[in-house]
Amino acid sequence: MTKLAPLWLLACVPLAQAAGPHGYPVTLNADPLVMRLSKDEFRIAFGLNGGQCAASGCHGEIQYRVQWRTEDGLTHSEVKRVHYVIPPRYARSITVDRQYFDTAEAQHTTEIVKVSVDAITCHAGMAAQAL
Numbered sequence: 262m263t264k265l266a267p268l269w270l271l272a273c274v275p276l277a278q279a280a281g282p283h284g285y286p287v288t289l290n291a292d293p294l295v296m297r298l299s300k301d302e303f304r305i306a307f308g309l310n311g312g313q314c315a316a317s318g319c320h321g322e323i324q325y326r327v328q329w330r331t332e333d334g335l336t337h338s339e340v341k342r343v344h345y346v347i348p349p350r351y352a353r354s355i356t357v358d359r360q361y362f363d364t365a366e367a368q369h370t371t372e373i374v375k376v377s378v379d380a381i382t383c384h385a386g387m388a389a390q391a392l
Contacts, residue, residue, distance in 0.1 A: 301363035
């Protein structure tokens with residue numbers, strides 16, 4: 262399983278970068294943090310650095326891929342999306358996605374093998390649904 266780390270480590274090192282249509286880059290501060298809550302329930306946290314969009318704030322979506330394994334050794338891969346918001350006057354934010362990974366509704370203990378970010382979109386200002 263992916264190594265668990267304290268949340269403060271999310272602010273350590275820029276890892277991935279994407280520029281949105283308005284040229285506001287948003288980066289991940291570290292690898293996504295995976296937290297196990299039960300046999301098949303996980304929270305996946307993404308630390309975001311959006312210093313260049315601090316004046317107006319920004320919002321967007323992170324598209325990521327999760328590879329997970331069941332007790333019998335079968336590996337699965339799923340593409341997920343999570344929305345984020347970085348409010349005006351803030352350079353950093355965090356977003357957390359709640360996911361269940363199992364083939365039989367909490368009948369097995371599953372393991373997250375890898376989480377990788379495919380894309381980060383970025384739009385200037387605050388999204389109407391986020392206010």
